[in-house]
Amino acid sequence: MNLIKLDAIDSTNSFLRRLAAHKELEDYTIVTTEKQNEGRGQMGTQWVSEPGKNLTFSVYKKINCLQKEEQFYLSMAISLAIYDALTYFGIPHLKIKWPNDILSANSKICGILIESIIKKGEMSASIIGIGLNLNQTNFDGVTNASSLKCLTGVFYNKEEVLLKIIEHIKKYEEWVINRQLFKIKETFESQLFRKDKPSTFKLKNGDLIMGFIKGVANNGCLIVLLEDEVLKEFDLKELKLLY
Incomplete structure (x- = not known):
């Protein structure tokens, strides 16, 4: 694992994409930042995070066992990895809101943005961007948002949480490599927010x-x-x- 720590950057996903365009990156190259000026969410939305309070990072992950049309299995695997890591830390009432937001007690605590790198028509790698509300307690003007500290009253160590998430990503990587795709989807659906309601x-x-x-x-x-x-x-x- 190659960990790059930055004080501020436009976007950790954009930084990794630029880096990957100029050099061969080590698998699990991770970029973290204290402040992200142009954090991005799904569908071009902006991810707003109070500097220094949260866990904002991107992971460069080599992928050669999924077809382009199977990209959502990676998204499901990453969602489950974060779900399991947060379960380890005792975060209550967790659910995954389609396509890949993590909720606790109906409030959003984590967003995921995955961008695939396609070479010669095939997936070669993905840049997995994760924004997790850790110790921020003020969400003025943002509806349905919360943080781990708001939920539990505990102050969280960013590196400890990061390493636990990576540990679980590696666990689900084995599911992907072994083509346990049905198991990934079945597990994902079992934690889907508002399923059958x-x-x-x-x-x-x-x-x-x-x-x-x-x-x-x-x-x-x-x-x-x-x-x-x-x-x-x-x-x-x-x-x-x-x-």
Whole structure:
């Protein structure tokens, strides 16, 4: 493991991508930062984090055992690794909100952004960006956000939490390498937020629909049972789960 610690950077994902473009990186090259000026989330959203209070890092992970259409299995594996690490630290009421946010007691505590590096039409590596709210306690203007310290009252050591997450990522890496893809999906679905519960969704045109989350497809789409008893798949651009 090669650990690079930075005081401030635009984005740890962007930093690693630039680094990978110029040199061959060691597997599990990790970049952490105290302050991320242009942190990114899903669908171009911005990840806002109070400097020095949280765990913000990216991991360069070589991948040669998944096809491009199987990329979501890596996302599920990373979500499960963080879920297990937070379970180790006693964080209560954990769930995974599709596609890969980690919630505790219905509040978001962790976001994940995975960017694949494709060479000659095949996946060669992924840059796994993780933002975990650790010791921040003030979330003015941000709805449904919390931190480990808010939830437990405990002050957390960033490096200890980082090493525990990496330990669990390596555990699920073995599942990926051994092609235990069904097991990954089955375990992921068992921890899916609002699975089999009546939920409200917002479509990209602004319409609201009701349905039940039944699971995820192999391509990462959310499978929803609609009111007319029809199962339909939605990707991230088409659908937003409302609380």
